[in-house]
Amino acid sequence: MGNEEVERLRLLAAEIRLDTLAMLKHRGYGHIGGSLSIVELLAVLYGKQLKYDIQNPQWSDRDQVVLSKGHAGPALYSALAKVGFFDPELLFSLNEGGTSLPSHPDRLKTPGIDATTGSLGQGTSVGAGIAMGIKMDGQTNDVYLIVGDGELNEGQCWEAFQFIAHFKLNHCMVIIDENKKQLDGTTAEILNPFDLVAKMRAFGFTTMKVKGDNLIEIDKAITFLKGVTDRAVCLILDTVKGQGVKYFEELDANHSVKFNQEEIKRETAQAMTDLKVFIAEKKGV
Template sequence: MNTMSTEQLEQRAKEFRYVITDMICRAGSGHLGGSLSLVEIVTTLYYRIMNIKPENPAWEDRDRLVLSKGHAGPVLYVVLAYLGFFPKSWLKTLNQNGTNLPSHVDHNKTPGIDMTAGSLGQGLSCACGMAYAAKLNKKSYNVFCIIGDGESNEGQIWEAAMFAGHNKLDNLIVICDYNKMQIDGKTDEVVTLEPLADKWRAFNFEVFEMDGHNWDDIYSTINKAITVKGKPAMIIAHTIKGKGNAEVENKVASHNIKINNQSDYDKYMKGLGYTMTLPY
């Protein structure tokens, strides 16, 4: 576990946003909005909370993360690379032919990815399996699972929720990236999730809500969720899609951007409002 100060984390997050935007723009297209909404959450998990060994990604006692909204791969890749799971030079290969960093996460390609995901709704079931296995194996690791709000339309999410509640998987902490937008529009307009917290309570989860961009709130809420006994935890993270890049922030179109030429690239990089040196 890392002991970075909030200021240092803030600086790191700024760099991550810069790299994520560059990676996706280089690739020519990608899920920028849903990656940027998770920067503080994924950074906090890996830098301040999760028990991991970058030099040994398969360490059996590590905490696990299932990125069920697998299309947010870029935010996980940048964090894993900076922690040393693989060289930072890989980052510029996102979605290139032969890459180890596909748009949707793949545990057979990328060190540090705990579960392949991409077809929405499936990762939470897998996370339940990992959490159940920990109980059977008498292991004390936690399983974190990040789901999308749009993903929560999937019936399998609720099958898994019913299972986790029934089996009292208190080593399972689910985080919903509630940026309130999905591909076709605002979640409230496509198919509303509300009352979201009540839904999860009804499925026998201990429910928390947090500001998904506030370092202290994220840290303290996840720590509270970890201590819950006898039931799984759901953290509804209020986030902003495309956070930190003015070109896409809080815009539905940020879900999957297309970059056709240099001026598109310049536009999205300019949206960050700062320049940095890329690590590759």
């Protein structure tokens, strides 16, 4: 990736982060921590790696994204709006009655959403099924299956992974957001996942682990893993819950927050101002 492209993705990541904060603040509550930890991944996917058509979201040759950790929907919606799947104004209807943006993704409601998720674990089977269908149809599209590290407590994930590895569904990249926290504590204290790289390798996956806030490393790893043709592939992202906003990174209870507390209001406003300044500078305005 040349410098210009890196800067373009950096801008996109900042815009996704800003819109994620804006929509959650507007709604008054929501899953901030796990949304922010996948922002750089989404910037690389929607800004560079994915094949899609915003005019035809159902295009049969598109790559598909299964956000199995569906509670991070706000970040995905921000990315979809940014690249043009729908009007960004819609972001402010998040989780309202009758909205096309429910808190968790619904493939029948939102242009660009490929799988309905939210019940942790289930998206892994959906992703495996989509990938198998693609293979049986002799198509060449890729599937990106985004899974939380806390989500891995669900045994269903490991059944799906075994299936993906057994059938060498190398076009179904398993991406684990290893932010080391889940709803109410660290993954290590709640149900220790142990060494995820070793585990995924033992399950038959060619596995890489990179810093999940580093656009260049994420992009390189995805490009490398896309080149693996004979085995299942897994990318583990070493991330921080609340990534990119120091206050939320350091906040202990950062899974889901209410935005009516003074400190949270102030810190969110400050983070949004900082992002706006960064974006304006990047755009040269």
